[in-house]
Amino acid sequence: MFNPSNETHFSVQIQGLQHDFQVLGFTGTEAISTPYQFSIELVSETPDFDLGQLLHRQVFLAFDPAGNGIHGQVYQVSQGDSGKRLHRYAMVLVPHVAYLQHSSDQRIFQNLTVEQIISQVLEAHGILGTAYRFDLGPTVYPKRVYCVQYDETDLHFIQRLCEEEGIHYHFEHSPDGHLMVFADDQTFFRKLEKPTPYQQDSGMVADEPVIKSFALRMEARTQRTTRRDYNFEKPRLLLEADESPLNNGAEPDLEDYAYPAGVYDRDRCRHLSQRALERHRADYALVEGRGDDPQLCSGYFLRLSDHPRSEWNDLWLLTSLVHEGKQPQVLEEHITSDTTANAEDFHQGYRNRFTATPWDVFFRPSRIHMKPKVLGNQTAVVTGPAGEEIHCDEYGRVKVQFHWDRLGQGNDKSSCWLRLSSTWAGKRYGSVVIPRIGMEVLVSFFEGDPDQPIISGCLYHKRHNTAYVLPANKTRSSFKTLSSPGGGGFNELRIEDKKGEEQIFIHAARDWDQHIKHDQNITVGNERHDAVTANSYSEFKAQEQITIDLARKVEAKASDHLSVSQTQHIKAGTALLTRAGREVHLYAGDKVVAEAAIELTAKAGGSFLKLDPSGISMVGPTIRINAGGKPGKGSGIYVLGAEIPGLADVVAAGAILNSRKANALQAVPAPVKALIEEEEEEEELEQRNITLRVGVFFDGTGNNRSNSEQAANCRAQDVNLTDMGEDIQAFCEEHGFDSKGNPPDDSYGNDVSNIARLYKLYPDDVSNFISGKDIAYLSVYIEGIGTSSGEDDSIYAQGTGQGEQGVLARVEQAPEEILRGVRQISELNSDIKINKIIFDLFGFSRGAAAARHFANEIAKGHHSVLSKGIPSEMAVFSRTFDWGEKANVSINYIGLFDTVAAIVDPLAGDFSGHNKINTGVNLYLAPRIASRIVQLVAKDEYRYNFSLNSAGAADIVLPGAHSDLGGGYLPNATERVLLSKPQRSLVSQHTPITAAPSYLYAQETMVELEDRFRPYKLPLQVHAWEVQAERFAKGDRFKGRYVYAAPSSERHVSSDLALVYFRIMRELAVQNRVPFNEVDQGDPTLVLPTELEAISGKLTAYALGQATVSNLTSEEIALLYQRYIHMSANWNAAKGWNNSSLDVVFINRPADNYKRVVYKNE
Incomplete structure (x- = not known):
C-alpha cells in the first residue's frame, strides 16, 4: 500500500x-x-x-x-x-x-x-x-x-x-x-463560494489559490439582427423583426439577416431576433485567464478581487475551463512539491485556464449544431381517423405517415398538417384535389427543413394501380375519382388519343351541372344520341330556333302538351296531316277559319259537306236546317304547364340548388282548364297585389361599407396594433395597417360614405311579414367600383372603371341583388303578387355613373337587364305586371353625389379618364326619366382625373371637394400633401440640401402658391428628400445625390362636412316621397360639431330652394376651408412614387389652372 x-x-x-x-x-x-x-x-x-x-x-x-x-x-x-x-x-x-x-x-x-x-x-x-x-x-x-x-x-x-x-x-x-x-x-x-484574488504570476507559489493572468479583449461583432418569415395563414402579415443593442454609437451597421426564421407570429420573431443578437454578442468582451483555484467551474460567476484595474473586480461568468492536475508523489515519495521555477514547466499541483465574460452580457450558445436537411424528396402514406376516407382541414391539408416513422400509428396524429402543392391556387379559384387516406404521396421540404414538409404529388404503387392497365392503354389520359364514403361510383374525364379511336369520355356518378354565362356552341360531325331515363326540362328565356334538313320524327308515348302564349304558326310545304284515334277538338274564343284554294270537306260517317269552286255539296241520309237539335261537345283542352328546370350548380358540384318544389318564384306543374274562367278568378282572389319600393345605392370608387366597418377598430384613435388580440392584429396587418393604425390607401382605409349611410336609412322588409299592407320595401347596397367585401381591391377596376368590379358590372349586379331580396320577401309572404315597382336610385362618383346607367336600363323595359334577370313571368309578379309598362315600373328619385364616370378603355385607344368618352356607359338623364333628379356638385374639386358629368338643371353646387360631399374621408385625419410636382437636381455629396436648385425652385413656387391657398391658411414649407445617384460615366469620379423638393403642407382636417351633405340629400329625398327613416341622433358617428350646425342650416336651405344663395359669412367660409374642406388636388403620387417624372403616377394632380372640366348631360 x-x-x-x-x-x-x-x-x-x-x-x-x-x-x-x-x-x-x-x-x-x-x-x-x-x-x-x-x-x-x-x-x-x-x-x-x-x-x-x-x-x-x-x-x-x-x-x-x-x-x-x-x-x-x-x-x-x-x-x-x-x-x-x-x-x-x-x-x-x-x-x-x-x-x-x-x-x-x-x-x-x-x-x-x-x-x-x-x-x-x-x-x-x-x-x-x-x-x-x-x-x-x-x-x-x-x-x-x-x-x-x-x-x-x-x-x-x-x-x-x-x-x-x-x-x-x-x-x-x-x-x-x-x-x-x-x-x-x-x-x-x-x-462561487468565495472571491478569488488576482496576483500577477511571478513564478512564486502563492499562499492561497489565485488568478495569475487575467486579460480582456473586445472584438467587433454583429450589431443588428433581422429575422423574417412567412405565415400562409396570414399571407399579408409581414413577419419581420430586427434588434440592435442600445447605445451602439457610431459602430458600423453589421447586420445578420436570416430567412426563414421558423416563426408564425410577430412576438416569436422579435424573441428569436433578440436571442440571435445576444448570441452574436455573447463573447464580444472576452477574458482569457490562468489560475490555480480549484473551485472554478463553467456556468458559475467568478468573483475577482485585488486587481489593479478596479472595475474588473466584479463578477465574471466562467464560460469554459481547461483543468490540469499532477501529483507525481504517488509514484516517488521524495517529490512533494513543484521544484520547477518556470511556471510553464508544470510538474505538480493544479492549474487551470479559463474564458469569462462580463456578468451583464447575456450568454447564448453558438449555433454549432445545425438542423439536418432532407436531401431530395420522400414518400409517405396519407393517414386519418379510423372510418374516414378523406381527412383534411380548411386549407386542404392532410396528414401522412412517413416510412421512417417508427412511432406513428397511421392515424390523424401521425404528422402535422401538410400543405398540398397545386397547379393553380388563387383567391377562391384554382384547382383542389385532396389526397385520400391510404394514397402514397411525394413529400418535399421547404428549404430542406424536415419540420416543413409539403406534398408535391401522388404516386401509384403495386396495390394502387392505374385506372386503366398499362402499357395497353398508354394513349389514354384520365382523371377518375371514387365516390366517398364506400366507393361504388366514380366521376371521370377520360381522353383517348389512339389514332382512329380518339374520344373524350365524361362520366358522372350522379349529377352533372353546367353553368355557362354566355354562349355555348356545339358542332357534331356525325350523329348525336341523347338518352334521358327520367324527365327532361328546358327553358329558353328568348327564342328557340331549330332547322332540320331532313325528316323530323317525334314519338310521344303518352300525352303531348303544347301551350303557346300568343300565336302558333305551322307551315307545311305539301300536306298537313293530323290523325286522332278518337277525337279532334278545335276551339277559338273568337272565330275559326278553315280556308282551301280548291276543296274543303267535312265528313262524318256516310255524310259530308264539300265546298269547291263548283258549289256546296251536302250529302246525308237527312239534311236538317233550323230543325232543332244541339251541337256536338268536345272533351275540352287539358294543358299541363311546363316545369321550370333546376339551375346548374355554381357552388357545390352535384348539388341541386333549386329543387323542383312549388314556391312563389317557380312555375308549378298544375292542370289549367283553359275554358273554365271561374277557377282562374278564384286563384286571383287568393293573391294580394302590392307595390314594391326599391332603393338601390351605388357606392363610389374605393368605397365599401363592409370593409370600412370591419377595419374600424384598426384605425381607432390611439390604436396600437401590438396591444390588440392576435386575430384583430392579423386582420389589420393583412389589410395594410401599420403598428400605429395608420390606414392603407384602399377601401379598408376609407370611412363609410354617404351612400352607405343613406342605405341604412332606407326601410327593408326582407325579414318582415307584411300582412295587411299593400307596400313592401327593399334596400339594395352595391359595393363601390373596384372593391369586394372581405377581398383585396382591384387596381384595374379602380383605375379604369371596367372589369368584374367596374361600372357596368355593378349595374348587372343590381338585378341579382334585387332578385335575392325579392326571393326573401316572397318566402315570408307567399300570398303577395308584385304589381308595381318604384325605384329610388342613389350614387356617388363612379357609383353615380352606375346609377345613371341603371336608370337608363330601367327605361328600356323589356330589353333591360332587369327584364332579363328578373322575368315578369315569375310567379311572384301579378298577371298584369310588365317591365315595359310605366304603370308597373317607374323611377321616383335619383340622388347623385358628384358624378365622375372617368371610364378608361385601353383596348379602344382611350387611356384617360379625363375625357367624356366613357365607353359603354349611358350617363344621359332624360327630363322625365324620374320624378325628381338631384346632383350635389363639389365646388372645390379641381383634379385633372375628376371631370364632372353634369346632370344639367339638377346640379346643386356646394362647398367642398369630391369626398367632402360623398363621404369616405377618415375623421380627424392628418393631411400631408405636396402642392406642386417634385423637382429634382443633382448635387455633390457636400452641397447642403437647402442649396440644391430643386430646393430653391420649390421656395419660389411656394411664394407663388400662397395666394391660391390663402383661404386654407396653410402652414406652407418645402419638403425635400434625397436619393444617392447610382450611375455615372465610366471613369467619372464624381459622387453625387439627387435632391427632390416641393412645397408642402400638413394639417388636421375633419370629415364632418360630409355629414352636412348626408342630411341635405336625405331632406331632398324625403321632400320627394323617398321613405327614409329619421337620422339616429344617438349615433356618435352622425353627430354634427356645434360649429357646423349654423352652416348646415344655411346650406340645407339653399339646397332645398328656400334661399337663392348660401348666405355663409366670411368667417364660416374660412372655417370650412381651414378645418373641413380637403385638398383633394395635390401632387402626392400613387404608391409613394414621388420620385417619378411621369405625370400619370400623380393621380390627384390638379387640372390646368385649377379649373375643373365639366361635361354636359348628354
Whole structure:
C-alpha cells in the first residue's frame, strides 16, 4: 500500500467499488452548453481490475480536500504499463448526457414545448428528473406544433433545440452526482463560494489559490439582427423583426439577416431576433485567464478581487475551463512539491485556464449544431381517423405517415398538417384535389427543413394501380375519382388519343351541372344520341330556333302538351296531316277559319259537306236546317304547364340548388282548364297585389361599407396594433395597417360614405311579414367600383372603371341583388303578387355613373337587364305586371353625389379618364326619366382625373371637394400633401440640401402658391428628400445625390362636412316621397360639431330652394376651408412614387389652372 505520510490532493470515488486507485494526473475541458470530458491517469497496486466492471460507473474526481471537483461516468477505461509494484490505468469521465451522441433516431414530436421534448429524450435514456433541472425565466416558449429529429443523434438534437431557443446548460457537481441545469437567464448562474484574488504570476507559489493572468479583449461583432418569415395563414402579415443593442454609437451597421426564421407570429420573431443578437454578442468582451483555484467551474460567476484595474473586480461568468492536475508523489515519495521555477514547466499541483465574460452580457450558445436537411424528396402514406376516407382541414391539408416513422400509428396524429402543392391556387379559384387516406404521396421540404414538409404529388404503387392497365392503354389520359364514403361510383374525364379511336369520355356518378354565362356552341360531325331515363326540362328565356334538313320524327308515348302564349304558326310545304284515334277538338274564343284554294270537306260517317269552286255539296241520309237539335261537345283542352328546370350548380358540384318544389318564384306543374274562367278568378282572389319600393345605392370608387366597418377598430384613435388580440392584429396587418393604425390607401382605409349611410336609412322588409299592407320595401347596397367585401381591391377596376368590379358590372349586379331580396320577401309572404315597382336610385362618383346607367336600363323595359334577370313571368309578379309598362315600373328619385364616370378603355385607344368618352356607359338623364333628379356638385374639386358629368338643371353646387360631399374621408385625419410636382437636381455629396436648385425652385413656387391657398391658411414649407445617384460615366469620379423638393403642407382636417351633405340629400329625398327613416341622433358617428350646425342650416336651405344663395359669412367660409374642406388636388403620387417624372403616377394632380372640366348631360 501507499505510504500515508506522503500527502495527496486529488482523489477519485467510484460508486459501488472498493479500490486503491491514486490519481497520478488529469486533464479536462468543460464549457457552458458542452458536455465536459476529463482524462484521468491512475495507478494501483492491483494488476487485474475488471475493466468491464469499471465502464459506465459513477466517479467523482476531487480537486482538493474541500470537495471541489467533477462527477461523471466512466466513458472509457484502459490499463497501461505495469511496474514491479504499481500498475497504470486510465479512464475518461463524461456526463451521462454525452452518451447520447451514440444514439440516433428519426421521430416526430407534436404540440410540445422544447422543455417537454428535451425531457422526453433525456428520460428515455434513464436521465430522470432528479438528474436535470430547467431554470427558465419569464419567457414562455411556445409549443412546437411539429418538431422532427431527423438523421441526428439525440445529443445533437438536444443541443440544436437549445441553440435555436437560446437556452444554455451547465453542470453542478457533487460527490453523489452531477445535475444538468438548463437555463436562459444570467440570474440562474450561481456565484462561487468565495472571491478569488488576482496576483500577477511571478513564478512564486502563492499562499492561497489565485488568478495569475487575467486579460480582456473586445472584438467587433454583429450589431443588428433581422429575422423574417412567412405565415400562409396570414399571407399579408409581414413577419419581420430586427434588434440592435442600445447605445451602439457610431459602430458600423453589421447586420445578420436570416430567412426563414421558423416563426408564425410577430412576438416569436422579435424573441428569436433578440436571442440571435445576444448570441452574436455573447463573447464580444472576452477574458482569457490562468489560475490555480480549484473551485472554478463553467456556468458559475467568478468573483475577482485585488486587481489593479478596479472595475474588473466584479463578477465574471466562467464560460469554459481547461483543468490540469499532477501529483507525481504517488509514484516517488521524495517529490512533494513543484521544484520547477518556470511556471510553464508544470510538474505538480493544479492549474487551470479559463474564458469569462462580463456578468451583464447575456450568454447564448453558438449555433454549432445545425438542423439536418432532407436531401431530395420522400414518400409517405396519407393517414386519418379510423372510418374516414378523406381527412383534411380548411386549407386542404392532410396528414401522412412517413416510412421512417417508427412511432406513428397511421392515424390523424401521425404528422402535422401538410400543405398540398397545386397547379393553380388563387383567391377562391384554382384547382383542389385532396389526397385520400391510404394514397402514397411525394413529400418535399421547404428549404430542406424536415419540420416543413409539403406534398408535391401522388404516386401509384403495386396495390394502387392505374385506372386503366398499362402499357395497353398508354394513349389514354384520365382523371377518375371514387365516390366517398364506400366507393361504388366514380366521376371521370377520360381522353383517348389512339389514332382512329380518339374520344373524350365524361362520366358522372350522379349529377352533372353546367353553368355557362354566355354562349355555348356545339358542332357534331356525325350523329348525336341523347338518352334521358327520367324527365327532361328546358327553358329558353328568348327564342328557340331549330332547322332540320331532313325528316323530323317525334314519338310521344303518352300525352303531348303544347301551350303557346300568343300565336302558333305551322307551315307545311305539301300536306298537313293530323290523325286522332278518337277525337279532334278545335276551339277559338273568337272565330275559326278553315280556308282551301280548291276543296274543303267535312265528313262524318256516310255524310259530308264539300265546298269547291263548283258549289256546296251536302250529302246525308237527312239534311236538317233550323230543325232543332244541339251541337256536338268536345272533351275540352287539358294543358299541363311546363316545369321550370333546376339551375346548374355554381357552388357545390352535384348539388341541386333549386329543387323542383312549388314556391312563389317557380312555375308549378298544375292542370289549367283553359275554358273554365271561374277557377282562374278564384286563384286571383287568393293573391294580394302590392307595390314594391326599391332603393338601390351605388357606392363610389374605393368605397365599401363592409370593409370600412370591419377595419374600424384598426384605425381607432390611439390604436396600437401590438396591444390588440392576435386575430384583430392579423386582420389589420393583412389589410395594410401599420403598428400605429395608420390606414392603407384602399377601401379598408376609407370611412363609410354617404351612400352607405343613406342605405341604412332606407326601410327593408326582407325579414318582415307584411300582412295587411299593400307596400313592401327593399334596400339594395352595391359595393363601390373596384372593391369586394372581405377581398383585396382591384387596381384595374379602380383605375379604369371596367372589369368584374367596374361600372357596368355593378349595374348587372343590381338585378341579382334585387332578385335575392325579392326571393326573401316572397318566402315570408307567399300570398303577395308584385304589381308595381318604384325605384329610388342613389350614387356617388363612379357609383353615380352606375346609377345613371341603371336608370337608363330601367327605361328600356323589356330589353333591360332587369327584364332579363328578373322575368315578369315569375310567379311572384301579378298577371298584369310588365317591365315595359310605366304603370308597373317607374323611377321616383335619383340622388347623385358628384358624378365622375372617368371610364378608361385601353383596348379602344382611350387611356384617360379625363375625357367624356366613357365607353359603354349611358350617363344621359332624360327630363322625365324620374320624378325628381338631384346632383350635389363639389365646388372645390379641381383634379385633372375628376371631370364632372353634369346632370344639367339638377346640379346643386356646394362647398367642398369630391369626398367632402360623398363621404369616405377618415375623421380627424392628418393631411400631408405636396402642392406642386417634385423637382429634382443633382448635387455633390457636400452641397447642403437647402442649396440644391430643386430646393430653391420649390421656395419660389411656394411664394407663388400662397395666394391660391390663402383661404386654407396653410402652414406652407418645402419638403425635400434625397436619393444617392447610382450611375455615372465610366471613369467619372464624381459622387453625387439627387435632391427632390416641393412645397408642402400638413394639417388636421375633419370629415364632418360630409355629414352636412348626408342630411341635405336625405331632406331632398324625403321632400320627394323617398321613405327614409329619421337620422339616429344617438349615433356618435352622425353627430354634427356645434360649429357646423349654423352652416348646415344655411346650406340645407339653399339646397332645398328656400334661399337663392348660401348666405355663409366670411368667417364660416374660412372655417370650412381651414378645418373641413380637403385638398383633394395635390401632387402626392400613387404608391409613394414621388420620385417619378411621369405625370400619370400623380393621380390627384390638379387640372390646368385649377379649373375643373365639366361635361354636359348628354
